[in-house]
């Protein structure tokens with residue numbers, strides 16, 4: 001059922017959830033960007049206009065020097081940027097701490113010569129090119145299809161696992177082949193879940209996004225539509241666009257899979273953007289990538305997950321970083337990932353805990369990994385361990401296991417070592 005609501009309703013919503021909210025939260029609309037000499041003269045109206053942000057993205061080494069992000073020209077970066085293009089929205093740039101060369105925001109956006117040194121890995125370890133059923137559509141799991149609707153983003157993440165397709169020129173493969181893609185999905189009734197990805201689908205012109213969603217909603221067996229986007233993190237003002245909100249509302253529910261990696265990315269603007277999405281019926285889930293030197297400490301990860309829950313975002317996946325060409329300096333060990341997960345369970349709310357997954361090379365799919373809580377499997381009972389390392393005897397279901405408890409003795413003591421479940 002498609003809802004038709006007048007644009008003015010969305011303008012009122014944006015006023016309440018965006019402008020009024022930012023003003024109340026900060027005393028006036030935030031003007032922190034004026035601390036940056038290069039943007040001192042930019043008014044809040046310009047700053048909060050996503051089109052202005054889009055037009056003024058940083059694209060070159062020269063832009064990094066002009067804005068003070070790099071002190072001087074470093075010739076070694078030229079070949080890195082030629083190989084892996086750079087784009088940074090002004091909004092995301094001002095989240096950087098310029099005094100800190102290892103700043104986690106900076107490292108996610110500013111090119112690093114280490115990218116050129118780590119090119120021995122596979123540019124496409126998940127074998128997406130092979131799994132492209134028709135150009136622009138990846139069919140890896142039977143019930144899901146992933147559309148590559150663009151190869152542009154507001155900010156190119158240096159750790160992106162699709163570095164191979166990112167480009168400043170818009171070549172919207174799935175958009176060009178939309179009819180062929182829709183035809184393919186319509187011929188595969190097992191596909192119930194379609195994910196728009198890229199690149200960042202929320203930077204598509206609104207009418208193009210509306211056309212894609214409309215065509216997908218016309219296919220009766222497509223039950224779930226998801227959009228993978230980093231717009232709430234790198235250009236949240238894009239969400240405060242009445243036309244975009246109307247589209248998301250009209251084809252609701254559209255599940256938003258966003259990508260916050262560090263607590264400092266959760267700003268007033270990001271929070272306001274998430275509230276707008278929730279208000280138009282778009283549930284927001286987060287996929288964090290575990291990144292060396294950025295969020296690979298338990299305290300950082302706990303803070304991130306707590307803040308996500310506070311603003312209404314459900315942590316969905318913690319991705320182990322894929323072995324992608326140009327990203328080796330971001331990689332962590334599996335042991336480090338398990339240690340992070342060990343530091344979450346029992347220490348933060350269960351709804352804040354994501355599933356830690358490894359995407360298997362060669363298109364093998366995602367595999368969840370977690371600390372081992374099973375100490376021993378018995379016929380009648382198992383020994384399980386809790387987050388404090390205490391072990392408990394847990395009764396299995398004797399009727400179903402075919403090994404009914406025949407002893408008339410009282411229920412066995414559940415303690416293993418000295419610990420008792422209260």
Ligand code: SF4
Pocket residue numbers: 152153154155156157159160161162166198199200229230259
């Ligand atoms: S926004 Fe997503 S697709 Fe774009 S560079 Fe970042 S991780 Fe890659």
